[in-house]
Amino acid sequence: MEPSVNARWVDAQVTEVSEEPFYLPVRDEVAVFEAAYARRLPVMLKGPTGVGKTRFLRYMAWRLGRPLVTVACHDDLTASDLLGRYLITGGETVWIDGPLTHAVRIGAICYLDEIVEARKDTTVVIHPLTDDRRRLRLEKTGELLVAPPEFMLVISYNPGYQSLTKNLKPSTRQRFVAIDFDFPPPDLEVEIVAHESGVDREMARRLVKLGGLIRNLRDAGLDEPASTRLLVYAGLLIHSGIAPRRACELAIAAPISDDPAVREAVLDLVATVFAE
Amino acid sequence: MLRSVLKRLRAPEPVAEQPGQHAVVELAELETVLALYVRALSAGSLRIAAGPSGTRSPATDGRAVFLPPALPARPSLEGARRRYRLMAAWAVLQARTGCLELAPLPPESPASALAWYELLHGEWVDRRLAREWPGLAPFLAELRREELVARQARRSASNGLAEQVLRHLLDLPLHPPAASTVTSELPPALLEGQVWERLLGALDGADPEPLRELALDLAARMLALEHPLDLPAYRARIRPELLARRPLFEAPELPDRPVGPTLDRPAARRGDPLVVEARSPAQVPQRARGSGRGGRHAVQLSLGDREAPPTLARLTPLSEAEKAGASLYPEWDCWSGSYLPDWCAVRETRARGGNVDLVERILRQHRPLVQHLKQQFEALQPERLRLTRQLDGDELDLAAIVEATADRRAGLSPGEKLYSRTLERERSIALACLVDLSGSTGAWIDDDPRNEQVIEVTRRALVFLCEALSVLEDRYAIFGFTGTTRKQCQIRIIKGFDEPYGAEVKGRIAGLSPGAYTRIGPALRHVSGILARQPARLRLLMLISDGRPNDFDGYGGRYGIEDTRRALLEARQRGLATFALTIDAEARDYMPYMHAHLSLGAGAASAYRERAVSHRMTTRVSAYAAVLSVCGA
Incomplete structure (x- = not known):
């Protein structure tokens, strides 16, 4: 692996939250999130847009002192976009980690924002990461990554405006601890x-x-x-x-x-x- | 006498004739926006409705805000809009703050106490409104000033104590607490017992409770008001008769269906789906004509037990004159177990046009729902797209491959999306909607608190259906049917398969009116014939009816049901998918026998909507049905 290329490609999505973001807890979400982190449970943030899901996550990343890898999901997002792919550079083929793989390697909090927007087959690749195996298999390189204890997977999901065709599959959603977000009091x-x-x-x-x-x-x-x-x-x-x-x-x-x-x-x- | 006439002749045209002077803003124009406004202010607990024509001020019963049907456009259209807005907000606040709980008002002098209370609580709500919704305060203050000026100009009623109190209160500013304001020249009656101080204190309070006590106090002092007090028009009146009606909205314990000298209940209890009531022919045209409320009570059904076997008249074939220009259809005679050939003459006509505004009004009133339905239908819209640059697909995407190869040659990373895929969209659905326009659709729906006529529900259903279908490319047609005897069965074309849904069709939907009888069989046969000729993979025939097959010449009861059932079977044999919707709670007694059906009754509809529209609307049939079912809700 050529580090420079790799770094260039994933850096954009990784943030070290160095200053405390402003966040006022509404209920027990901070304690719940910390408990989930300690027990290595993946978390789903549910709620309408603009109520502070992303802010909360930045706050938690700061609190837990972990880097945050954010992926804004869109309907063309493929499994390779998450896991990584071979790129050709100057006649040479180089494997480049995707953001999810990178987050697993460095033990970051990986945040898949609006996960339902992604293609259906994409969501399946996160399944083995969400149960107690916490493994990620890279088919193309034959590599099997085991997530370090610091790694955490978080998805966000807005039940409101998704159309009928875009709904989170039960097999996916039932792998997460769901924290509900609504407008603050x-x-x-x-x-x-x-x-x-x-x-x-x-x-x-x-x-x-x-x-x-x-x-x-x-x-x-x-x-x-x-x-x-x-x-x-x-x-x-x-x-x-x-x-x-x-x-x-x-x-x-x-x-x-x-x-x-x-x-x-x-x-x-x-x-x-x-x-x- | 003559002179005055001459004088009048010479007088200039009255100002009233000037354009704009009599301009009014009608509630209907603002209905949609105001409904949303009230919904927002009341957290969804209040709706709006037009009060009786001629009302100047709003009223509320704690469930709805009744607004004047029209306001003069003074000083401008915008002024009327603001006035409507203020009226609505005022009534919402009145309903929300518990001002409508009148319980402690006394039985001995209720009118006077109520009038005092209305006055005091009106002032209280004004102040509260200005605090709660400060954006409305300037306009409110303006109206109060106008009111005061108008009152001072009126000399006649100035001697009443209530009038004086009201003027003094109107003179106080809204913003600083009332108690801090010094007022001189008070009537002596108010200075005794610190009534005035108590009053000012209560006006600043957060609770209307002390106002009630004060009202009692003042009523006791004054015994009765000299004149009924004319309160500012922007305030919502307290109307005890409306409040008394409240339980009526909550518990739908309306008097049961009128049970006259009829025996239909025991018949239904016998559980025999075939025994249905047949109306005596004389009553039907009367009901069809009677569009007033009386129609509801005119629904007197008489027991149509297993009626007499065919009469002589029923066995006479149609004459040549009766056949002329008509399509002929057989009819199933359950008594003999055979078809009567060429028995019914069906003629097609265009449905008459009506006032398109009626449809536009329905759309205005139900805009969010229609919008929602359209969105739901969009989800059904199959995409017919050639999707290029796919990860997988039926064909290779040559352009992508060329590019990828070039990239590779250039030492770049080639793209992975090398396939293309075509999503098929076949225009392969045809829907024919057959609507009952018999006289019984002029009846009022008994179990519906809004007391609508069946035809109104039908009309709304059709509008919803057309709107929802306008986002799809499904071909559809709408036919109405009515008629008198087998010789004159009528099919009214409301929308042909090749007609666009536009002003003309809307007009015809608006113009739907109840006709005579419900001879369903021939109508079904005719329309299924038309539908079967449509080039489509899936052909749907949907029957919207208030249920009972019925016609003048013995087509009723079991005979009618059997023929209808037979006609539906024939349609299915032709490969048509059929389903029926009924707007009649009783239909569940006999409809299942004819067909699986859905009831459009008020309660069933909303339950169905919840289920179908939001979750299970996966097939076309259930989608259409869901659209139609929401019209009852």
């Missing part, structure tokens, strides 16, 4: 929005109130209602001097839905919470 969310965006408590409180109202539309035409992330974005715009109503229109109403009626209703809610 209002008090906590106020803290989060205030901290992340820099707006004052009062403004954060109103943003959170707006978020709460919009989330009531969850089953009425909105698949993914205003996430904490969107509230933070609106807060950032407000903090930079954009008028609150306009900021919410830009950061919340517009991204949330293309349905004109829903958008109009959201704008009405904005006008209800924020005066001109």
Whole structure:
């Protein structure tokens, strides 16, 4: 193996989390995650977009002092993309580890974000890593890797917007400890929005109130209602001097839905919470 | 007299004629958005509905917010929109804060206490609203100022104590706590016993409870209000009669189906699926005509026990005149166990068009649901794509191979995706939907709290179906059937196989109206003939009916059921897949005998929707059925 090529290829996905990321625990998720890590159980983070799944994982990687390998799954992601492949460099064939293989080798936390987006056959390659064998077989090189104790596999999964055809197979999902994520309770969310965006408590409180109202539309035409992330974005715009109503229109109403009626209703809610 | 007439003639045109002056904003235009708005504010617990025409102010019964059906567009359209929004928010807050719990109001002087309470709690809700939803506060303050000015301009009612209290309260600002505000010139009745201080204190409170006590106190002092107080129009009225209706929404213990001098219950209890009630012919046209609520009570069914064997009239063949221009079909005579050849004359006509707005309205009202259905149907959409650069596939992808070879020659890593694959999409499904338009579809659905007519449910079902199918390329047609006797069976074409779903078809769906009788057999035979000629691999025949086969000339009871069953069997023998949906709770007694079916009754529908639409909607049939079943929900 030629280290330079290898390093170049996988570096992009590996992060050493050196500074403590801001994360406010909602329930016992930190303790659960630590227990799972200690017992070498794979973890599944379930929940809608923008509620802090990725942030939580960065926080945990920092807490546990492990590097984090993140793979954003997409529908063209193949098993080779995870495991590695032979590349030809100057007439020579070189094996390059994929991010999963690399994470196993260095004992990192491997995070497969939105795993259902990946091709069905891809998810199967993680199976032997998730049970007590914790092994990874590289067919092409004939290598059999045994994961070190520090290695941990984490997947995220958003049950909300996946279509019927894209659902996690029971045989996959039942290999994980599932931690449910939902929008944080209002008090906590106020803290989060205030901290992340820099707006004052009062403004954060109103943003959170707006978020709460919009989330009531969850089953009425909105698949993914205003996430904490969107509230933070609106807060950032407000903090930079954009008028609150306009900021919410830009950061919340517009991204949330293309349905004109829903958008109009959201704008009405904005006008209800924020005066001109 | 004459002079005044002349004067009037000379007078300029009344301002009312100017365009824009009488412009109104109708609730229907804003319905979709307001419904979402109310849903969001009330965490999904309230819906909106139009109040009776002419109402100026909102009301709520704790389940729905009743809004005026129209508001004048003053000062502008946007102004009316804001007013609607404020009204809705006001009513939501009223329902949410427990203001509607009227229990401690006294029985001895209820009207006066209620009026006082309405006044006080109105002020309380105003303040609470401004705090809770500050975006609405400026507009609310504006309306309060307008209200005060209008009241001060009105001299006549100024002497009432309630009116004075209201004016004083309207004069107070919304924002600083009311208790800190000093008001002079109070009527002496309020200064005794610290009523005014208590009142101001209660207005700042988080709980409407003290207001009730105060209302009792004030009512006792005043005994009765001199005039019924005219409260600001943006506030939701307390309507005890609406609140009293609340349990009615919760427990569907409506009076049972009217049981007149009929014997159909014992018949059903006998468990004989073949004994169904046949209406006496005289009643049916009456029901068909009676579109009012009375129709519901007119559903008096008489026992059609095993009716008399064929009468002489039934054995007379059709005359040449009766056959002219018609397609002829046989009918199964269960009494003799044989077909009666060329027995029924079926004629096709285009369905009449109606007001397309009706369809648009359905779409507006159910937009999220329709959207959801479309998405679900998209999942059924097979992809017909030539997928290139695949990891596996039926063919080699030459372009990819050339590239990979070149890469390898160049010393680069060759691509791995060397195959191509074609996903087939055959346009091989044809759906014919046959809709019952008999007089009985004008009946009201008994077990449905909304009291809809069967035809309305049918119409909604068709709109949903068409919308959902518009995302697929399945070919489909919709036929309605009705008729009077075997000589005049009618098929109304609502949508032909080759017609697009557009304004014309929508108009025809809107124009559906109950006709006469339900002679299902010939209609089924006719439409299955049309369907069988469609080039498709899978042909589906779907029957939407309110159930009972029935016609004037003895086509009812067992005879009708047997013929319908036979017609469905024939369709299946022709290779058509058939299924039936009924909008009638009783249909479960006899439908299984004719066919496996799904009930469109209100309760069954929502349960079915949960199951079918979200999870098991894997086949076309169940998908169509699911679409239709949601219309009852």
